[in-house]
Amino acid sequence: MKFFIDTANINQIKEAASMGLLDGVTTNPSLVAKEGKNFYDLLNEIVQIVDGPISAEVVSTDYNGILKEAEELSKIHKNIVIKVPLIKEGIKAVKTLSSKGIKTNVTLCFSPTQALLAAKAGASYISPxxxxxxxxxxxxxxxxxxxxxxxxxxxxxxxxxVASIRHPLHVVEAALIGADVCTMPFDVIEKLFNHPLTQKGLENFLNDWKKLNQ
Structure with a gap:
């Protein structure tokens, strides 16, 4: 399974990347707004940190507007994936973009029928x-x-x-089902490491080592 981080925060992306487990990044307008930076400048920073798919979402909701934004965003870097909402105009745009070899991530999916439409249009990723x-x-x-x-x-x-992940159990269930990717906030990535027995065992080992005075 691939691990993506769902954030636009540069420090979080750098920290997650330093773990050696990060395969990509997903962003959305809400996450970008929190950072208070120019969208294009932010994307240019991210592609220098992570060598993997970087989802950048369009804000247009009409076919021509989506295509125009997609073409501009795709020029930033080869790893940019165009994130498109699962609406009629979005699916039409995905069909056109995929025919041009531009990767897409269809977002805000809440039903299997929506997912089927995205796949038929040639989406690279579907984000339920x-x-x-x-x-x-x-x-x-x-x-x-x-x-x-x-x-x-x-x-x-x-x-x-798999998007909108709230806790590690979502990640485990997605892996058991066979999903390709989990995108998660930084705090969920950190929680994947946690288990009380690991911490307790480590404390015991270190305490015993100190007793040896080595």
Missing amino acids: FVGRLDDISTNGMELIKQIVTIYKNYNFKTEVL
Whole structure:
């Protein structure tokens, strides 16, 4: 499974990259707004840190506007992936972009039918939001199971990128299902390391070593 970090914070991206586990980055307008930086300058910083897919989201909602933004963003670096909302105009744009060899990440997916449309349009990635579904008392991971099954049934090349991850169990469940990517906030990446028995065991080892006075 690939690990992406879901942030636009440069310090968090650098720290995650230093772990040697980071495969890519996803951003969105909300995350970029928190940083108070020019979007293009921010993307130029990110591509220097992470050698992997960097999702940059368009803000246009019409076909021509999406294509115009996508062409501008794709010029920044070969690793830029155009993030497009799962709406009719977005899917039309994805079809055109994929025919031009421009990678796309279709975002705000909440149903298997939406995921099927994105795959048929040639999306590079589909981003189902599991946490937001959980928030409305719907099983977000069940959606991941459905999408993975549908894509395998028809050998779609679109990668399942599990988004809106809230905790390590989401990551474990996504891995068991066979999703291709998990994108997660920095705090969730850190939590993946945590287990009380690991910390306790380490403390015991170090305390015993001190007793040897070496």
